[in-house]
Amino acid sequence: MANPKAKMSKSRRDKRRAQFNARTKPVTTVNCPNCGEPTLPHRACRHCGHYRGRAVTGKTANG
Incomplete structure (x- = not known):
């Protein structure tokens, strides 16, 4: 099975998730x-x- 080579940091994970929310x-x-x-x-206006x-x-x- 595929396993990640290294741990993904919280900031990197959240950046990826933010792109999905920005588009939808x-x-x-x-x-x-x-x-x-x-x-x-x-x-301000x-x-x-x-x-x-x-x-x-x-x-x-x-x-």
């Missing part, structure tokens, strides 16, 4: 409450720069 799960987006643009959850009701980057609502 769709990207989740939410609408920014300030400007309405779709953005990633728990991230790329369009207006707001996060949780505050301006966290130097961008304005006009771009």
Whole structure:
């Protein structure tokens, strides 16, 4: 029977498993409450720069 030549480290094993999850799960987006643009959850909005009701980057609502 086939046996591994050496032990596979946890990080190497997890990197392989992460590729499977990245390909199968769709990207989740939410609408920014300030400007309405779709953005990633728990991230500042790329369009207006707001996060949780505050301006966290130097961008304005006009771009």
